[in-house]
Amino acid sequence: MTTVASPSRRQFLAGAGAIAVGFSLLGTGVAAADSAAAGSEGEGGEVRVDDPAGAPTQSWLVLTEDAITVFSGKVELGTGVQTSLTQIVVEELRLGVGDVRYVQGDTLLNVDQGLTAGSKSVQVGGVQLRQAAATAFAELSRRAAKALGVDPSKLRAADGRFTARGRTVGYAELLRTGTTVLPLDTTAPVRDPRDYVVVGTSQPRVDLPGKFDATFRFLHDIVPAGTLHGRVVRPPGRNARNPVIGNLDRAKAIDGVVAVVQQERFIGVVATSQWAAARAASPTTGITVIWDQGPALIQQADLPTALRDPANHYATVVEKDDGVAPVLAASDHVLTAQYFTPFQMHGTMGASTAVADVRPAPDPDTGIQATVWSGTQGVTALRGAIAGLLGLSPAAVRVIYEEASGCYGHDGVDDCAADAALLSQAVGAPVRVQWLRADEHGWEPYGGAQAHDMTAALGPKGITAWSHVIYAPTANSRPSAKNPGTLLAGALKGLLPDPLPATSVDSSGRNAPVTYGFPQRVEAHLIKSFETTGPASAAPSAPLTYRIPRTTAMRSLGGFSNSFANESFFDELAHAAGRDPLALRIASLPDPRAVAVCKALRDTWENRPTGGNGVGAGVAFQQYEVVNAYVATYVELHVDGATGQIHVDRVVVAHDCGLVINPNGLRNQIEGNVVQGISRALKEEVHYAGDAVTSLSWSSATPGAQYDVIRFNEVPQIRTILIDRPDQPPLGAGEPAIGTMPGAIGNAVFAATGIRFRTLPLTPDRVLAALNG
Amino acid sequence: MAMPTRAVRLNGSEVTADYESAGTGTSQASEPLLYWLRDRLDQHGPRFGCGIAQCGACTVLLDGAATRSCVRQMHTVADEADIRTLDGLAAPGGEPHPLQRAFTALQAAQCGFCANGLIMGSLAWLESRIAAGNNAVPTEQEIKDFLSGASPDNTRNYLCRCGTHTRIVAAVGAAAKEMIG
Structure with missing residues (x-):
């Protein structure tokens, strides 16, 4: 294996002979390794490939005789995507899984690859990586043809060697013959899907054995020599101000305590051990902090009304309008309904953790002054925000991705990295910060509460017009270089976050539009998360004062809530029209692939329980982000009339995400969507009072x-029906299925009880109240 | 101030390390077993998930019993206690334990952060059943109730946030079959 070491930015060592292909994982164009990218002989027979400045989206696929390495800013987020991307690479190279390794998510070694988010790693990255591997294979073939003295068309490749006319030559031998640096060749031939050997097979995840024997190293296992331990002490509520620290001497008298750090409302302690830090941060053994109470948030119970109140909106956006007003006005059969979903949290299993090493001066060789280890989805964005927070230039900050527990979006990990950075800067030593569960539950940026006003007209042939008005806070408050107040520590220091976004498109409005054939209108009212500089202003005013909890990107963004409203309301319309809900969907969907996933459920649907007596079944459909994977889901459940408890008994998902790379890995992803979707539909709600999460x-x-x-005994049987489309590009599968879950569940509860629930979660209390209603 | 010391058997080997402690008698408090194992004895299996004994990620076996090491204070761990962690679960030659094999065979993880608790918790449960002479392979419902903290011999819930539950239940069942033989 080659050792990855980089004496300066945008370079890497490529071994004694290599084929290196530059490409972009963003898929926004071909980031060519142009003439500025050159291989050159370095010391000790090693070859250095300079990644040209001005190619900000460059990744590299590097073949040496020792290793195949992908240098990528994309990061593994516990979804097994690394294994799938590996399958794509080795397929083109005619090799086996296990021959590839990744160097991922390090701002020193990789340049900006954007975010690993939104279910896009395979969808976008896989296509680019396939072409890069095909480019490399073409070069290998050229070398093999020369070595064997034959035309490239006569070569056969397998198991790391080429064969022609009874003679063979190994890849290793060919790679030793020299270094070639290539731009992505978009015309390099890729394998015919019919010839695939590795893609489409259920390769076991490369990372799992190490996770089952404790040899895999998570972020939480990174503890550089001399690392101190930090804890944060948060305000009692979002808007609390003017902290006064007491019992400072008591905290400082604890063995191992190094410092108590305060910068405005940011407070933390640093000690030589976790336990000493914990004791210094605890109000019973360490510091105590007195705060001025801040303004209350909009009361949780008032949210459905308050979200619809224009006083809480900074903008209204019409996302789409096919001219439905006249149809609605002319119809004599118009239905309306209102839906609501609460604040929900990512709830990562391992409380957020980070390590930061901020030095008094930059390293003379690398220019790096601050190194941060984080489970972030975007190393480059976090680097910029931390640089601003610390008063350094981005070039002086290195962010290294290390895998944390599954995040399901933008959770607490970026904020925790900022905590570690501030504490490390204050004490001049590396600091590891481990949040407590209460830090995570109380302060991670949540998925937003959303309200929906649905209106539609029915005609003799089905739905003739459809209107969806959403009321939603932002689904994106990720770190930004412009405003370090996007990080919690920055906001506590008195810095302001970014202005709220100008649109709901592909954010809180994700999957608000439907892909049914009838005309529709989608309007979004954007909620003021905090006080702004004017009635229609999206810009935060100082001091930052929240109206609702901070919200951001959580698995499928607004899609979970929007699809709940869409697919429940569709069911209402089908029942009002006396139509079969699955048949009406099939009749309303113009896209044959959409129809195919719905039809795949037909046998199951036709054999469903008849409904009533507390037992029922429901279906839901969505095409993720309107243009990506197609999902139709069947849910069968029973409702306990005495307790109000809903038990989901059986789920069947029909799923088309184009070319299937790894069927078992895909099923695992879909099952995860199903289980998390049930959890969110039945149980999950962030509770708060005043300005404090409870x-x-x-x-x-x-x-x-x-x-x-x-819980484990609340999880149903799950069956997945995969519709493989080898001739279609692979589409992401990390998020599409979750959006179908709340609608299918609500529809099944309606079938079971005759009661339409339009507010999540469907807790026993809520169900019982309605049953007794 | 000199720190107290604890000597235990960790995965079959005698180990000794200091631990932090404050107060005496009923007011004594000390470093959690989790920090002691991770920070002083280089164990990576047990993990900090919640720190309040609600998720199971920190589970180790203490004298054969599944123990939430995040809330177990060191002064309450006896000298010569027998501690087993995921780090030492494979046989000395590296041969994986049936639970490890089953989790891999069924690909029973997504992020894998919770795997420690699920494997070590199930290990303690299955071994104690077998030791008590119960050689019945647990049913799917028994496994689900055990992992939910809703069984007669376990009231503590185990969490998986990625939604890999059905595979985990199947893996525990497959391993149980093999362990019972």
Whole structure:
């Protein structure tokens, strides 16, 4: 294996002979390794490939005799995507899985690859990587043809060697013959999907054995020599101000305590051990902090009304309008309904953790002054925000991605990295910060509460017009270089976050539009998360004062809530029209692939329980982001009339995400969507009072008071029907299925009970109240 | 101030390390077993998930019993206690334990952060059943109730946030079959 070491930015060592292909994982164009990218002989027979400046989206596929390495800013997020991308590479190279390794998510070694988010790693990255591998294979073939003295068309490749006319030559031998640096060749021939050997097979995940024997190293295992331990002490509420620290001497007298750090509202402690830090941060053994209470948030119980109140909107956006007003006005059969979903949290299993090493001066060789280890989805964005927070230039900050527990979007990990950076800068030593569960539950950026006003007209042939008005806070408040107040520590320091976004498109409005054939209108009212500089202003005013909890990107963004409203309302319309809900979907969908996933459920649907008596089945459909993967889901459940408890018994998902790379890995992803979707539909809600979140743990003796998530004995049988489309590009599968879950569940509850639930979560209390209603 | 010391058997080997402690008698408090194992004895299996014994990610076996090491204070761990962690679960030659093999065979993880608790918790449960002479392979429902903290011999819930539950239940069942033989 080659050792990856980089004496300066945008270079890497490529071994004694190599084929290096530059490409972009963003898919926004071909980032060519143009003439500025050159291979050159370095010291010790090693070859250095300079990644040209001005090619900001460059990744590299590097073949040497020792290793095939992908240098990528994309990061593994616990989805097994690395294995799928590997399958794509080795397929083109006619090799086996296990021959490829990744260097991922390091701002020193990779340049900006954007975010690993939104279910796009395979969809975008896979296509680019396939072409890069095909480019490399073409060069290998050229070398083999020369070595064997034959035309390239006569070559056969397998198991790391070429054969022609009874003679063979190995890849290793060919790679030793010299270094070639190539731009992505978009015309390099790729394998015919019919010849695939590795793609389309259920390769086991490369990372799992190490996760089952504790040899895999998570972010949480990174502890550089001399690292101190930090803890943060948060305000009692979002808007609390003017902290006064007491019992400082008591904290400092604890063995191992190094410092108590305060910068405005940011407070933390640093010690030589986790336990000493914990004791210094605890109000019973360490510092105590007195705060001025801040303004209350909009009361949780008032949210459905308050979200619709124009006083809480900074903008209204019409996303789409096919001219439905006249149809609605002329119809004599118009239905309306209102839906609501609450704040929900990512709830990563391992409380957010980070390590930062901020030095007093830049390293003379690398220029790096601050090194941060984080589970972030975007190393480059985090680098910029941390640089601003610390008062350094981005070039002086290195962010290294290390895998954390599954995040399902933008969770607490970026904020935790900022905490570590501030504490490290304050004490001049590396600091590891481990959040407590209450830090995570109370302060991670949540998925937003959303309200929906649905209106539609029915004609003799089905739905003739459809209107969806959403009321939603932002689904994107990721770190930004422009405003370090996008990081929690920055906001606590008194810095302001970014202005709120100008649109809901592909954010809180994701999957608000439907892909049915009838005319539709989608309007979004954008909610002021905090006080702004004027009635129609999206810019935060100082001091930052929240109206609702901070919200951001959580698995499928607004799609979960929007699809709940869409697919529940569709069911209402089908029942009102006396039509079969699945048949009406099939009749309303113009796209044959959409129809195919719905039809794949037909046998199951036709054999469903008849409904009533507390047992029922429902279906839902969506095409993710309107243009990506197609999902239709069947849910069968029963409702306990005595307790109000909903038990989901069986789920069948029909799924078309184009070319299937790894069927078993894909099924695992879909199953995860199903289970998390049930959990969010039935159980999950962030609770708060005043300006303070009160659901600070996973569970308590009072059901539902904390952030309760699904348990093992609440998980149903799950069947996945994969519709493989070898001739179609692969589409992401990390998020499409979750959006179908709340609608299918609500529709099944309606079939079981005759009651239409339009507010999530469907907790026993809520169900029982309605049953007794 | 000199720190107290604890000597235990960790995965079959005698180990000794200091631990931090404050107060005496009923007011004594000390470093959690989790930090002691991770920060002083280089164990990476047990993980900090919640720190309040609600998720199971920190599970180790203490004298054969599944123990939430995040809330177990070191002064309450006896000298000569027998501690087993995921780090030492494979046989000395590296041969994976049936639970490890089953988790891999069924690809029973997504991020894998919770795997430690699920494997070590199930290990303690299955071994104690077998030791008590119960050689019945647990049913799917028994495994689900065990992992939900809703069984007669376990009231503590195990969390998986990625939604890999059905595979985990199947893996525990497959391993149980092999362990019972």
